[in-house]
Amino acid sequence: MEINTFIAHLSEEFEDLGVFALSPSTVLRDMPGWNSMHILLLVAMIDFRYQVLLSGEHLKTVETVNDLFDLVKQKQHEH
Amino acid sequence: MFVEKTAYYFPERPIHVTEACFENEQLFALHQSYVGTTVLYQAACDQTASDLAMNAALILLREVDLSTIDFLVFSSLTRDYHAPSTASMLHHKLGLKASCGVMDLPIGCAGFPMALMSANGLFNTMDLNRILILLGEVPTRSVHPNDPAVNFVFGDAGVAVLLKPSTAALSFEFGNDGTGFSSLNVLRGGARFPMDVAYLESNAAFPWLNQFGQLSMDGHGILKLTLSHIPSAVFSLLDKYGFTLDQIDHVIFHQASTIVIDALQRKLNIPSHKIINYLAEGGNTISCSIPIAWAKAEENKRFKDGDLVLIMGFGVGFSWCGTVLTYRST
Numbered sequence: 467m468e469i470n471t472f473i474a475h476l477s478e479e480f481e482d483l484g485v486f487a488l489s490p491s492t493v494l495r496d497m498p499g500w501n502s503m504h505i506l507l508l509v510a511m512i513d514f515r516y517q518v519l520l521s522g523e524h525l526k527t528v529e530t531v532n533d534l535f536d537l538v539k540q541k542q543h544e545h
Numbered sequence: 546m547f548v549e550k551t552a553y554y555f556p557e558r559p560i561h562v563t564e565a566c567f568e569n570e571q572l573f574a575l576h577q578s579y580v581g582t583t584v585l586y587q588a589a590c591d592q593t594a595s596d597l598a599m600n601a602a603l604i605l606l607r608e609v610d611l612s613t614i615d616f617l618v619f620s621s622l623t624r625d626y627h628a629p630s631t632a633s634m635l636h637h638k639l640g641l642k643a644s645c646g647v648m649d650l651p652i653g654c655a656g657f658p659m660a661l662m663s664a665n666g667l668f669n670t671m672d673l674n675r676i677l678i679l680l681g682e683v684p685t686r687s688v689h690p691n692d693p694a695v696n697f698v699f700g701d702a703g704v705a706v707l708l709k710p711s712t713a714a715l716s717f718e719f720g721n722d723g724t725g726f727s728s729l730n731v732l733r734g735g736a737r738f739p740m741d742v743a744y745l746e747s748n749a750a751f752p753w754l755n756q757f758g759q760l761s762m763d764g765h766g767i768l769k770l771t772l773s774h775i776p777s778a779v780f781s782l783l784d785k786y787g788f789t790l791d792q793i794d795h796v797i798f799h800q801a802s803t804i805v806i807d808a809l810q811r812k813l814n815i816p817s818h819k820i821i822n823y824l825a826e827g828g829n830t831i832s833c834s835i836p837i838a839w840a841k842a843e844e845n846k847r848f849k850d851g852d853l854v855l856i857m858g859f860g861v862g863f864s865w866c867g868t869v870l871t872y873r874s875t
Contacts, residue, residue, distance in 0.1 A: 482571075482578060502694075503575050503804070506768050510808035513772050522765050 467516070467542070472535050479511045480504060490532035512538055517545070546665050547711050547873045549675070551840040552605035554597055554703040555586040555827060560685075562697045576697060581803030582828040585700035587685045590753070594621040594681030595631045597703025602639060602679055605705035611639065614707075615673040616646045618663055620656035620680045620832045622731070622861070623757050624649055635679055654799045654860025655719070656680060656832025658867050661708070662717045665868075668710040680704040682831035686753045687731050687760035694762045698802060700828035704836045717868045718782035718857075722774060725863025728766030733758030764802075770863040771805055776812050779857060782867050790815060793869065794852040795842065797821045799859050800834035821847070832858070848872040 473488050480488075483499045494500065505525065513519045518541040528534045562582050567573040577583075588597060598619065617639075619632035626634075632647035652659050657680060664676040684699035732738045734757055748754040775798075783790060796819050798806050803824055810820050823841045830837060835856050842848055850873060857867035 482574065499571050501572065501575055502764065503579050506579070506764055506804050509765060509768055510772065510804070510811070514808070514811050519769050519773055521769060522763070525765075 467539060469532070469535050472538070473531060475511060475515055476508065476531065479507045488531055490530065490535070492531045493529055494531065494534065495529075508534070516542060518542055546661070546668050546708055546715055547713070548839070548870060549707045549709045549873075549875055550605055550609075551707075551836055551843070552601045552705045553833065553837045553840050554600040554604065556588040556592060556597060556701050558587045558589060560585045560587055560697070560700075566697055579802065579804040580698055581822070581824040582697055582700070583825045585685070585697065585828040586702065588683045588701040592683070593625050594623045594683045594701075594703070595619070595625050595635055595679075596681070597683070597701060598679040598681030598705065599635060599638060599703070601681075601703040601705040602635070602677070605707060606639070606677075609675075609707065612642055613674040614641055614645050614677050616648075616664070616667055616676045617641060618648050618650060618660045618676065618678045620650040620652060620660045620678065621682055622651055622653050622831060623681075623683050623686070624651060632679070641677075652832065652864065653862065654801070654831055654834070655858035655862070655864045655866040657704075657706075657835045658717065658856055658858045659719070660832075661715075661868060661870075662719065662866060664708050665715050665717070668708075673710065676708045678704075678706040678708065678836075680706075680832045680836065682833050683757075684760060684829070684831055687757050689751060689754060689759050692761075694764055695760050698829050699760070700830050702827055702830040702833040702837060704833045704840075706836050713871060715868055715870070716782065716785035717866060718778050718785065719866040720774065720778060720864070722770060722863045725766070725770050725861070728763045728770060728863065729761070729861045731758040731760050767801070767860070767863070768805060768808065771801070771859060772808060772812060774863065774865060775809055775857060775859055778859075778865055778867060779813060779855070782855070782857070782869065786869055788853070788869065792853060793819065793855045794849075795819055795821055795847065795854045797835050797838045797842070797854060797856045799857065800824045800838055801829055801860060831860070848874070850874045
């Protein structure tokens with residue numbers, strides 16, 4: 467699992483946020499136009515592509531794209 | 546058992562979901578893409594869920610011999626009284642015969658398939674001519690105007706469905722995950738948390754919340770429950786029939802929101818043309834959503850005689866129930 471692929475998957479999901487370039491250090495909730503709806507989009511995407519269903523509790527610890535990537539990797543290992 | 550006829554009724558007061566309903570253009574665009582409602586209907590203050598169901602029944606039963614109806618199931622989260630059952634009152638209003646039995650099913654979003662499952666059990670054990678399912682929901686009465694999670698998602702509606710027995714055996718898939726309690730609920734007004742003066746006074750500006758309590762929804766929690774239970778429930782259901790998804794012609798999920806329907810479609814790899822989504826007009830109408838989508842698909846000539854239609858209701862509980870129906874044109 468590569469962070470670049472992960473970022474590409476995220477960007478695809480967040481098309482409506484426009485041409486905003488995501489990087490590992492992007493703080494999710496600081497993205498222009500970020501809304502609670504985007505959490506649902508990313509939860510559905512991560513379940514579909516990575517077979518990990520994240521709860522609200524899990525996401526509390528996530529600030530950046532890289533945090534999210536690490537969390538998904540960790541949850542994949544726990545499986 | 547098969548669906549002989551359906552009718553639905555939307556109350557006369559439309560709420561148009563426009564940009565003016567949102568703080569800015571972007572929030573409106575998000576709502577359009579991921580909730581998907583463009584018009585919702587709101588019952589008048591003096592209309593109950595059973596009034597909406599009654600109006601649908603009057604449309605459905607115009608040319609039906611009422612003496613052929615042997616059982617009435619009423620599904621709603623907002624019944625008219627604690628007692629007697631609302632089905633009993635609808636039975637009286639419609640003038641059904643005394644030997645027609647009645648039952649209320651206060652289930653929520655899985656209410657329609659559960660009503661079908663009850664009807665199927667009755668048909669299988671007794672020699673009945675017809676079963677009438679009535680459904681009515683007034684979720685707008687539990688929506689707090691300042692709660693973005695539930696605003697412009699839910700709409701009020703009534704539905705009537707007439708069922709007849711057939712030799713085709715139906716299977717059902719159902720289940721429950723009580724951890725869903727915290728993700729979707731209306732706590733006030735029941736035995737555990739009665740309406741008290743403090744609650745009633747806190748809603749002075751939103752008096753409609755004092756009728757059935759306030760709806761609280763954690764969208765993330767509900768999506769997680771849906772994605773953990775519903776795909777496997779769909780596969781178990783197909784196993785019971787010995788079908789693959791390829792053999793199914795149409796899929797009607799509970800019309801929760803476009804984001805939920807899309808996530809299930811993607812996870813189950815269902816081609817778009819098989820998905821029935823009529824959220825735009827009417828929105829999430831709780832137990833009415835599946836039969837309304839069925840009726841609209843029929844109106845739009847999407848069903849052919851013999852088509853296999855998989856329906857799966859899920860939501861508050863978290864409870865689910867589904868079946869596969871064969872469409873019969875009448």
